[in-house]
Amino acid sequence: MISLTVTALVFGVVFLAELPDKTALAGLVLGTRYRASYVFAGVAAAFALHVALAVAAGSVLTLLPQQLVHALTGVLFLGGAAMLLMKKDDGEEEIRRPQDQSFWKVSGAGFMLILVAEFGDLTQIMTANLAARYDDPLSVGLGAVLALWAVAALGIVGGRALMKRVPLELITKIAALLMLGLGVWSLWEAVTG
Numbered sequence: 001m002i003s004l005t006v007t008a009l010v011f012g013v014v015f016l017a018e019l020p021d022k023t024a025l026a027g028l029v030l031g032t033r034y035r036a037s038y039v040f041a042g043v044a045a046a047f048a049l050h051v052a053l054a055v056a057a058g059s060v061l062t063l064l065p066q067q068l069v070h071a072l073t074g075v076l077f078l079g080g081a082a083m084l085l086m087k088k089d090d091g092e093e094e095i096r097r098p099q100d101q102s103f104w105k106v107s108g109a110g111f112m113l114i115l116v117a118e119f120g121d122l123t124q125i126m127t128a129n130l131a132a133r134y135d136d137p138l139s140v141g142l143g144a145v146l147a148l149w150a151v152a153a154l155g156i157v158g159g160r161a162l163m164k165r166v167p168l169e170l171i172t173k174i175a176a177l178l179m180l181g182l183g184v185w186s187l188w189e190a191v192t193g
Contacts, residue, residue: 010143058131
């Protein structure tokens with residue numbers, strides 16, 4: 001059974017954490033050069049793979065004692081919040097343009113870009129933490145993948161317009177505050193549980 005509460009919470013946290021990430025910018029760049037649906041297909045497949053790996057890792061953590069899991073996820077959330085607050089913009093990355101603009105070449109380029117760029121990324125670590133925290137892999141996985149797909153779609157279709165209206169610094173601070181709150185809550189449960 002899918003928990004809408006867990007799915008919505010995970011969606012919000014992952015969406016806000018991924019929005020200021022370089023992946024949205026990469027999607028924007030690819031989307032301006034190629035057919036958006038081809039780019040999205042590759043990017044969406046890569047994000048689905050990353051979420052599956054993160055949820056599997058988080059599910060393994062649920063085998064540990066509950067207080068230890070709360071303490072670990074609390075520390076990791078606090079670390080994630082610190083990473084977001086100290087993150088510096090590293091500018092646009094060079095994206096190689098495939099000569100052939102067929103579906104397989106374009107979606108393959110999007111898939112490989114995300115697969116490499118997002119491996120071990122903050123949102124993948126957050127997804128593993130959330131899977132361990134809520135012991136609900138389906139709800140966590142659904143919320144995370146929908147959030148990542150939403151960010152990818154925004155980046156591909158309208159990222160530039162969004163970034164003009166909402167300051168990137170504000171989005172980053174909101175994501176960091178959410179992670180800070182989750183970290184404190186998890187540590188509180190570790191101490192009082």
